[in-house]
Amino acid sequence: MSLVPPRPLRLALGSLALGLLFWPLAVPAEPNVVAVNVDQAKLVKLPARVATIVVGNPMIADVTLQPGGVVVVTGKGYGATNFIAMDRGGEILVDRLIQVEGPSEQLVTVYRGVERETYSCMPMCQRRMTLGDGDHYFGSVVQQAGALNGQASAAASGTTASKSN
Structure with a gap:
């Protein structure tokens, strides 16, 4: 009697182990976090009725409202801050964290x-x-x-x- 599992079972267990090993890398970013690199910009779609943007720390990131509810988030300094998007009546529509990281290039x-x-x-x-x-x-x-x-x-x-x- 052999203690080695059959080949299909070994492949399945190996695949499962590899999947668990790389699982943290495959998890998508938190939907309420906008990750951007210093000196780069990212477009973020918001509700069309956004009228005002407030940035927690403008030295870390800049957020510029464009027509149609699109904002441009630009990383200016390392760290984390947030932005709040409000409609004309002052109702908060979005409150998101911005994480600014170092450059990703070589x-x-x-x-x-x-x-x-x-x-x-x-x-x-x-x-x-x-x-x-x-x-x-x-x-x-x-x-x-x-x-x-x-x-x-x-x-x-x-x-x-x-x-x-």
Whole structure:
């Protein structure tokens, strides 16, 4: 008499074990939680009669009402906050949590002592502004991005931007 279960039973038990192992990964997000990454936006459909949006902490997320009951949720800083959607009479239609997380792309983080620099490597590594980067690095990237945007705006309008020191 063999103590090994028949092959179909072993396959079924193995499949069940794998399913239980990966079950937490397959559970959908809480329907009342809007998960968004920093510097990214997500569209959320709300009832069409929404007239007012209140954001708990606008430093973490921005919520902008669009026509037809659609809101744009933009991640601005790490953490959690909420937003409340009300109709013209002040009745609360929706109260949802917003969870803002770090970027999901392929990042490389370089530490130089306590200073941090972040690079987006898709496929070549380029400098990236990320909350928590060192002041000098972050400021340098912001300044370069601003100069580039200024040049692009000037070129689009047909004028030239002058550099001032």
